[in-house]
Amino acid sequence: xxxxNAVVIGAGAAGGIVAKELAVAGLSVVLLERGPWYTASxxxxxxxxxxxxxxxxxxxxxxxxxxxxxxxDASGAAHIVLPSEGSYQNDAACVGxxxxxxxxxxxxxxxxxxxxxxxxxxxxxxxLEDWPISYDDLEPFYEKAEYEIGxxxxxxxxxxxxxRKHPLPMPPLAPNREFYILEPAxxxxxxxxxxxxxxxxxxxxxxxxxxxxxxWCCGFACEVDAKNGSQNTVIPTALASGNCELRTECxxxxxxxxxxxxxxxxxxxxxxxxxxQQPCDLVVVSACAIExxxxxxxxxxxxxxxxxxxxxxxxxxxxxxxxxxGAVGFFDYDIYDDIGPGASIAITDYNHGTPGLCGGGMLAxxxxxxxxxxxxxxxAGAPRWGLGHKQAMRAAYxxxxxxxxxxxxIPSANARVTLDPTVRDKWGLPVARISGNVHPHxxxxxxxxxxxxxxxxxxxxxxxxxxxxxxxxxVSAGQHQAGTCRMGNDPxxxxxxxxxxxxxxxxxxxxxxxxxxxxxxxxPALTIMAIAYMASASLVRNWKGxxxxx
Amino acid sequence: xxxxxxTLARRDFMIASAxxxxxxxxxxxxxxxxxxxxxTDADAATLKAVCDQIIPADDFPSASDAGVxxxxxxxxxxxxxxxxxxxxAGIEQANRISRERFGASLDSISSQQQLAVVTALExxxxxxxxxxxxxxxxxxxxxxxxxxxxxxxxxRMLGLDEPPLRGRAQYDLRKGSSS
Numbered sequence: 001x002x003x004x005n006a007v008v009i010g011a012g013a014a015g016g017i018v019a020k021e022l023a024v025a026g027l028s029v030v031l032l033e034r035g036p037w038y039t040a041s042x043x044x045x046x047x048x049x050x051x052x053x054x055x056x057x058x059x060x061x062x063x064x065x066x067x068x069x070x071x072x073d074a075s076g077a078a079h080i081v082l083p084s085e086g087s088y089q090n091d092a093a094c095v096g097x098x099x100x101x102x103x104x105x106x107x108x109x110x111x112x113x114x115x116x117x118x119x120x121x122x123x124x125x126x127x128l129e130d131w132p133i134s135y136d137d138l139e140p141f142y143e144k145a146e147y148e149i150g151x152x153x154x155x156x157x158x159x160x161x162x163x164r165k166h167p168l169p170m171p172p173l174a175p176n177r178e179f180y181i182l183e184p185a186x187x188x189x190x191x192x193x194x195x196x197x198x199x200x201x202x203x204x205x206x207x208x209x210x211x212x213x214x215x216w217c218c219g220f221a222c223e224v225d226a227k228n229g230s231q232n233t234v235i236p237t238a239l240a241s242g243n244c245e246l247r248t249e250c251x252x253x254x255x256x257x258x259x260x261x262x263x264x265x266x267x268x269x270x271x272x273x274x275x276x277q278q279p280c281d282l283v284v285v286s287a288c289a290i291e292x293x294x295x296x297x298x299x300x301x302x303x304x305x306x307x308x309x310x311x312x313x314x315x316x317x318x319x320x321x322x323x324x325x326g327a328v329g330f331f332d333y334d335i336y337d338d339i340g341p342g343a344s345i346a347i348t349d350y351n352h353g354t355p356g357l358c359g360g361g362m363l364a365x366x367x368x369x370x371x372x373x374x375x376x377x378x379x380a381g382a383p384r385w386g387l388g389h390k391q392a393m394r395a396a397y398x399x400x401x402x403x404x405x406x407x408x409x410i411p412s413a414n415a416r417v418t419l420d421p422t423v424r425d426k427w428g429l430p431v432a433r434i435s436g437n438v439h440p441h442x443x444x445x446x447x448x449x450x451x452x453x454x455x456x457x458x459x460x461x462x463x464x465x466x467x468x469x470x471x472x473x474x475v476s477a478g479q480h481q482a483g484t485c486r487m488g489n490d491p492x493x494x495x496x497x498x499x500x501x502x503x504x505x506x507x508x509x510x511x512x513x514x515x516x517x518x519x520x521x522x523x524p525a526l527t528i529m530a531i532a533y534m535a536s537a538s539l540v541r542n543w544k545g546x547x548x549x550x
Numbered sequence: 551x552x553x554x555x556x557t558l559a560r561r562d563f564m565i566a567s568a569x570x571x572x573x574x575x576x577x578x579x580x581x582x583x584x585x586x587x588x589x590t591d592a593d594a595a596t597l598k599a600v601c602d603q604i605i606p607a608d609d610f611p612s613a614s615d616a617g618v619x620x621x622x623x624x625x626x627x628x629x630x631x632x633x634x635x636x637x638x639a640g641i642e643q644a645n646r647i648s649r650e651r652f653g654a655s656l657d658s659i660s661s662q663q664q665l666a667v668v669t670a671l672e673x674x675x676x677x678x679x680x681x682x683x684x685x686x687x688x689x690x691x692x693x694x695x696x697x698x699x700x701x702x703x704x705x706r707m708l709g710l711d712e713p714p715l716r717g718r719a720q721y722d723l724r725k726g727s728s729s
């Protein structure tokens with residue numbers, strides 16, 4: 001097979017950006033993606049089979065057949081789990097990755113999110129740490145992501161944000177009814193509500209039209225291609241450069257190394273299941289936190305008996321996502337206007353600065369609710385079944401507002417990805433084994449956030465509320481998964497350096513949510529994108545035409 | 551049928567071929583002893599009683615009238631194959647409770663008695679009850695394409711337009727004076 005400069009594994013939020021940046025800079029790139037390329041015509045508006053409600057499977061992968069994982073529960077018992085089950089901790093497997101079907105909230109983390117240990121210390125049993133980079137280092141790349149991928153919204157209502165040089169490239173969508181109810185209530189509470197940022201066209205942008213405000217948004221591909229992900233922005237640019245070849249339905253098996261410990265290529269199974277080897281000068285792993293860790297662990301050789309980058313047993317540790325908490329408020333008049341995407345208003349007043357809590361989180365109203373989302377979110381006292389349940393569905397469906405948010409997750413080194421010793425996937429590769437649990441302080445933060453959501457809804461006129469907080473057992477990872485290849489300066493306590501290069505292999509990079517030191521109190525997609533732009537810039541800077549500067 | 555330059559319009563052709571297809575399919579099924587893919591007629595009768603207690607009829611149809619049994623039956627050969635044993639055991643248990651309490655199978659007792667049996671089933675076998683509750687609600691409130699929520703009846707019940715009227719649902723187009 002013809003030698004190329006770079007192989008990028010995974011065509012999601014980060015991989016698409018890296019492929020584009022390298023290809024446009026003149027490197028020859030092969031972009032491997034295990035899933036297929038869906039288009040807007042594959043929008044698959046199925047309430048029971050999408051990426052958010054997965055009773056009948058994942059619309060955008062992976063398939064339930066042949067892709068198991070092993071989940072270890074709180075009692076230590078191991079279970080084989082399917083991609084459509086929650087404890088699988090799934091993200092999508094397709095061109096665009098999660099960005100094809102996400103809700104598209106496009107948050108910058110706050111400056112404090114990069115200095116968590118300096119700000120709060122380290123709670124007992126946690127691995128809370130500072131990032132080796134600052135918000136200011138990342139700011140130009142946040143801006144690049146906002147302009148190249150395309151973000152709408154308006155931060156002007158809040159002082160709780162990082163400094164920025166330019167406003168967002170697109171105005172927010174027109175408010176929905178929930179916005180008009182929640183905004184004055186937040187202001188009465190002394191809070192600072194604003195139009196939340198989304199990688200979504202509110203006006204024509206990048207050659208595509210605006211959002212048509214439909215009900216099927218979060219969890220679905222966009223029918224009019226107004227939701228911006230890597231599949232409709234950077235990947236087409238990468239292909240148009242003539243320097244990038246996208247190979248879909250190709251599953252990476254391992255990174256191949258020579259006897260000096262340098263990567264020389266990638267072995268993968270092609271769409272027909274045949275094993276192929278793609279020789280290259282450098283490898284970029286962008287397969288999402290769980291699969292990136294799994295690929296490194298599966299890349300064993302004489303020099304790397306425990307997997308590439310895993311000399312100090314750090315690969316796969318600090319797995320984290322977000323513990324979501326909030327509340328549903330019930331009102332005595334119709335609110336639901338069926339205007340997507342639904343999520344429209346947010347506050348970031350509570351992300352930091354609460355005495356006794358190591359952080360907080362953003363709170364926002366929920367995406368448009370499908371009827372199936374409401375079956376277990378009815379007023380307190382509503383029967384679980386029978387005529388009472390049916391009538392409660394009817395009474396409450398249009399008369400509620402839901403406010404939720406991602407709680408700042410306190411990382412824990414015992415929440416981790418390892419390889420299962422016995423279970424294999426359909427290619428015969430050892431599968432990810434997910435074990436550990438969420439650090440308990442996360443639940444303390446989440447509980448306070450849920451109370452705040454309740455207070456906001458009550459101020460808005462809710463006649464009753466239910467709080468959704470609780471303590472999930474096991475890890476939280478899912479679509480916001482991060483942390484498994486931590487970025488740091490100390491090779492013994494992290495996996496990659498601030499340029500996303502693996503400490504002890506100078507031509508292998510991990511560029512995706514895996515490198516997050518912590519995951520902020522926000523949806524992580526824009527940060528994953530910004531890091532991809534930043535790491536790509538340093539990679540291109542160090543490229544000498546035939547290899548990397550050492 | 552509309553004709554465009556001597557050929558069937560595409561939409562009409564699709565309808566015609568779909569009708570032909572279903573005629574062939576129903577021919578196949580008539581050789582089978584029941585219309586179900588997984589369930590026996592007796593299983594279906596018991597399951598109907600359970601599902602219709604979970605979602606009874608009022609101004610809007612019950613679970614079975616909205617096609618929930620079709621949804622569950624189809625998925626037991628597809629995505630829910632793994633739940634077949636649980637269904638077989640749960641249906642048997644429901645009938646056992648019914649015979650113990652009322653001396654007859656679940657489908658042959660009154661609705662009030664069925665409610666008592668399903669309530670007992672919930673406490674005796676919560677794993678199965680929660681499964682069938684979940685599947686019943688999925689069938690009733692989920693997408694009509696899977697055989698449940700027939701004619702999008704639950705969506706209409708909740709006040710959602712079907713098909714969706716994008717960008718217009720917030721207006722009452724009947725209001726105002728006629729010109």
